[in-house]
Amino acid sequence: MTSLTGTVALARFIVRRDRIRILLWIVPIVVLVALTVVGIEGLFPDQAALDQTAAATQHNAAAIAFNGPAQGLDTVGGQVAFQFGAPGMVLVGLMSIFMLGRLTRGEEEAGRLEVVRSLPVGIHANTLAAVLTVAAMDLVVGVSTAAVLVAQGLPPAGSVVFGVSFALVGLFSGAVALLVAQVTESTRVVYGVGGAMLGLAFVLRAIGDIGDGTISWLSPIGVAQKARPFADERWWPFLLLVVVTVILVAAAVTLAVRRDLGAGLFAPRPGPPLAAPSLGHPIGLAVRLQRGSIVGWGAAVLVFATAYGWIGPTVDAFIGQNKALAELLAGGEGGNLTDLYFATSIRVLALIATGFAIQSALRVRGEESSMRADLVLATPVSRWRFAWSHLAVAYAGSVVMLTIAGLGAGLTYGVAGGGMAGVPRLLGAALVYAPAMWIMVGLAMALDGFTPRLVGASWVLLLACVVVGFLGVVLGLPRWLQDLSPFQRVPELPAASLDLLPLGVMTAIAAGLTLAGLVGLRRRDIGRV
C-alpha cells in the first residue's frame, strides 16, 4: 500500500501541531457532560421530582422539539440524555467537521499539502492521517463521556450507549465533511455544508419526535437517540449509522482517487471580464465577498425558522403546566407555553444568526491575514473605511437574518394553523436580538483591534453564550455568570413585555466596542501576525 506511506508520521505531526485545538474541543464537551449530571441532580433532588417532570414532559411538545424523544425521563441518566444528548451530538459533529475540513481541504487550499505530497508520502496518506486523527478524537470523546457518567454513578449500559452515540455522530459528521471536501475547492463550503447537515439533522428529529418518530430516522442525531440510552438500551440503530458512515467514506475515497490535487469535482467557470458597477467601493466589495455567506446562513436560519413555526401549533395541542419545566424552557416566571416556546425558538434562531454576524465581522481580520487588505489599503481607502465596510455587512446582515427568522417562523406558524397575528409578534420578538448580536460583532472587532491573534476567541464567546442559553439552568450556573451573555438580557418576546432600556444600553455597548476596535486597528501594524 504505497499510497499510504507516511500516514503514521503525518498523523503524529497533526497531533503535535493541533494539540491545543484538539484539547479545546474534547475537554469542554466532556466537562459539560459531567456538569449536566450535577445540574440534573440539583434540579431534581429526589425520585418524586423526577417522576413529576417525566409526566409533564411527555406532554411538552416544545421540550421534545428542542431535546429529543421523552424516554427514561424518570431517571437521572434519562434526563442527562434528554438535556445534553442533542446539543452534545451537535458539538461533537461540529468538532469532526471543523477538524476534518481543516486537515484535508484546508491544507490543500493553503497549498501546504503540495509540499507534503512532494515528499516520499503516499497520495492518500494525508487524508488517512486526518481521518485517523478525527476518528481518534471522536472515540476519546465517546469513551470519556461514558467513563464520566459511570464515575458519577449512572448505569454502565446506558452510559456506554450514550458515549457511543456521541462517537458515532462524530464519525458520521466527519465522513460528510470528508465527502464534501472532495467535491468543493473551498474549505468554507466544507464547513457550511457540514453545519447545514447538522442543522437539518436537528430539525428533522424535532419534527419526527413531535410526530410518531418516523422522520427522526432520517437524522443521525435522531437515529442515535433511538438507541434509547438509560431507557431499555438497544444497539441495532447504531448499525445504521455505521453503515451510512462507511458508505460516505467509500464515496469520498472513490472521488479522491479521480481528482487532481487542489481541484474540486467541478472545474471553475469563467466569470465577467469587467466588474459590475457595485464593485467600485469598499462596501460593494464586502457585500460581494460575503454574498455566499449571507445566502448560506440565511437559508440555515430559514430552515430552522420554518421548522419551529410549523411545530408551533402542536405546542398548543399538548398540555403542560409544570412550573419547573416552564422555568427550564425560558428561565422565566411561567406564562403561556406557546409564547415560551416561541421565545426559546427565537433565541435559538438568534444564536444561529450570530454565527453569521461573527463570521462577517472576522472578515476584517481574514482579509488582513491573507494579505489582501494590503492591496485595498494601498489605494486611497482608509483603514476605517476598509474595516467599516465589512462591519456594515455584519451589522445590517444581523437585521436581515433576524427578519428571516421572525417572518419565517411567523408565516409558517400562521399557515400551519396558528393564525397570522403571530407574524408581527414573532418578527418583533426576533428583531429585539439585534443589539445582542451587535455586541458580539463589537467584541470580535475589539479583539481584532487590540489582540488580533486572538480573534478566534469570538467563536468561543458565542459557544459560551449557546451553552448558557441552552443549559444555563440545567448546569446550575450562577445568575451573574448567565447575565454576562448579552442574549440573556434580551426581553423574551412574545412571552415577556418589551423593555427598551436594555436594548438601548446594549446598542451603546456594541457601538463602544466597535469604535474601540476600530481605533485599535488604526494604531497597530497591518499584517499576518
Add this chain to the structure above:
Amino acid sequence: MPNRPLLHDTPGIPARCDDGGVPVAIAIAGLTKRFGSTRALDGLDLTVLTGEVHGFLGPNGSGKTTTIRVLLGLLRADAGRAELLGMDPWRDAVEVHRRLAYVPGEVSLWPNLTGGEVIDLFGRLRHDLDRRRRDDLLQRFQLDPTKKTGAYSKGNRQKVALVAALASDAELLLLDEPTSGLDPLMEAVFQDCIREAKAQGRTVLLSSHILAEVEALCDRLSIIRLGRTVEEGTLDELRHLTRTSIMAETERPAQGLAGLDGIHDLETDGTHVRFEVDTTDLDAAIRRLGELGIRSLVSHPPTLEELFLRHYGDELAKEPERVDRERDTAPSPPR
C-alpha cells in the same frame, strides 16, 4: 575591502540629493522597525529622486518588504524618518495613496473574483480607471480577464496587480519583486512598461532579485543588508568601488604585477595573466602591462551580479564576528 556608504558618510544624516534642485519622491533616514526582538530595519536610509527608476536590492530577509510596507503606512516605524511625496506615510496614508500604486511580491487575491473584476475594483478605488489603457495592458501581458483569480498561477496573479498599477495615473510606483513569477517574454513586456512609465515622468521604486532587470532599468540603486543601507548610487558609481577583471597576453613573462597596490587573485601562466584590480589602481596596472608589451587585452567592468556577490561574500564572511559584537553591545530584549 571596506565598504563605505557612498552618498552619506555619516549614518543617520538624512540622505540628500546632490543634483541640487531635483525633488525627492522618497526620503528615508535612520528608519528602524522591530518585530519583537528581531530588528527588521536598523537605521535604513533611502533617497529616491522624482522621475527616476530606483533599484532596491538585498538578500532575502534584509528588510526590503518591511521598508515598502512602512512606506505604504501598513507598518509604523519605531524610529527614524520616512517621507514620500512630501507626506508622512502613516498619518497621510489616504492622501499619499491617491498618488501611488503598489505591486506586492506575493499577490493574494479573492479567489471568486475574476482578474478583470479585480483590476476594475482597484481602478475604481483609486478613481482613475482608464479602460483603454487597461485593455491595452491586458493584451500586452496576455492575461485572460474572465478567469477566476483562484485559478491563476502566481505569475498571472502578479500580472493582475501589475496591470492594475500600470493602468493607473499614479505618479509613484512601489514594486516589490514584481516579476518573480513572470516568464522571460513577460519580463520583457514589464521592462518596456517601466521605461514607458519613466518616459511619462513617473517615479519607480523597484525591489528586485533579478540583477539583469535592475541593470537594464534602474538609474540609481540602493543595496541593503540586515536592515541597513550599505550602498547607494548609480551603477557606475558603485562600480567605482569595485574591481575590474583583466585578462592579458604579454610579450615578456608577466612579472612585477604582484608588487603593485590593488591587485587581487593574480594568476600567471608564462605570458598569460589574469587578475582583478581595484578601480583606483587600474592606471598603474595597465602601465605595468604596457611595459611588458601587450599582445592582447580583455577587460570588463564588474557586472552587478559580481558586485552583489562580492559584497555579500565579504560581508557573510564577517557575519559571525558582527553578530557577536551586536550581542555584546545591544541591550537585551525585555522578557
